[in-house]
Amino acid sequence: MATIIVKKVKKGGHAHHGGAWKIAYADFVTAMMAFFLLMWLISMTTQEQKIGLAEYFAPAALSTTNSGAGGMLQGSALDSSGNKPSAPRDAETGSDGQEDKALPDSPGRAKERDARRRTASVEANYSAMASLRQALQTMPDIADLSHNIMIVPTKEGVDVSLVDENGRSMFRDGSVEPYERTRRVLEAIAPALRKLPNRLSISGHTATARPGSPPAVGPWNLTAGRALAVREILAGAGVPDDHFASVTGRADTEPVFPDDPYIASNRRVTITLLNASPPVPPNLLR
Template sequence: MQPIIVKKVKKHGHAHHGGAWKIAYADFVTAMMAFFLLMWLISMTTQEQKIGLAEYFAPAALSPSNSGAGGILHGRALDSSGNKPATPSEAETGSAERKPGASSTSPDRARDLDASRSAASEEADFSAVASLRQALQKMPEYAELSRNIVFETTKEGVNVSLVDQDGRSMFREGSVDPYDRTRRVLEALAPALRRLPNRLSITGYTAAARPGSSNAGEPWNLTAGRALSVREILSGAGVPNDNFASVVGRGDTEPVFPDNPYIAPNRRVTITLLNARSPVPANFLR
């Protein structure tokens, strides 16, 4: 009789992989959360706040200038006559190099002031554009007229242009009389313009007459008359007369498209919200 052989197969469990991947994944998720939080904070802060944060985290040991001031020579070079550093009184008061009537504002400080003013001006311009857009979005026909209303920020301020398009004009042809839709746009803008501190400059432009066509009107009188019409509508809607800095007609001398000065978008009236200018020059500040 043959012996009965029983084979037993031992089942081995899977090897333990450990939890290191979980820790790495948690670190990755935490880093991504911190990154998106940082992006959100950057988008929500103003330029001045960004500058303040940068200065706060700057290493305290670094000097903001490379003049060498604060050392044993108090920023002075060795004189040709020998090792003669500045005396304490000169180093402390600066009397050896400051002339009577000279400004104590350094070029770096003047540049910082200019940059601060520029950042504040840009922020004010963006705020003004947002206020004006919000005022227009309350109009039922704003979506239809959106291509006729152009916002642009420039060095002078914010431009709000009422622009003619093919098939849709803001003024009657050859006339200073605006269409009713143009009047409604201006009346919608007036409350926001009245609240903003900017003075207004209104400028009219027109397209050049095509060669051989009959001129619809004298371009200088036409553009000046349209600019005056815009000023009168805004004034009638509550914008004080003191808010207007100038009303000008440019004729057909400044087309938007110089390569094609005959097309409709060259006909426009631009309301410029002028940036406030500093009454004191930057290099005069002490």
């Protein structure tokens, strides 16, 4: 009897590739999302904010100028003939290195000079903000006041505001007497204010009294008294008298939230570090 041989061919399936491609794809999508988010943030950021971010992340040991003015030679160079200071940028010099005459002013040069001054002012303001924040970070016992202390740049300079929150005030109700925590905050920032060149303008503000509940103290007297109390604490902590430019009470005329002038956040005392004009070389004064 003949033997019947049956051959069964087994078809092999596709090799198992695993899930590595899924991880790679997820990383790619995440990177693209991060990239587009970064581009969006850059497009929404002002020039002043970009400068501030650059200053925040710049190493403290590096000079912020493009020249060697921040180094040991203070912008001078050494050659075989000795140490020679470089000629002023806006002066025309002869072959002997002596200044002949100042170049005539022009709208373009004036605009460039104003831009340099604004940039220097912005950099100084962000440096002042960093100094104040660092002073507050050395006091962990006032960490619960983080929502009551606001440090923001403005057109006038830098505002340091002590703001009331619902349930936590910086001054006693209806009084010009600050709480002890408020006094500690002011004494913490006083050394930084003493070292900065900015003059200080202190203004007191309050919320509008709700109908039917007139305040025990008039808003003008209350805000002026609180501003004076802040000035006295700073002066007692070492801030010189010539650092103070003005002390005023604004009552309820400048609420933070005009749509709701009754809320507690409108009660505040603001210390403004006024813009300090950078020194101008004599040959640029025209």
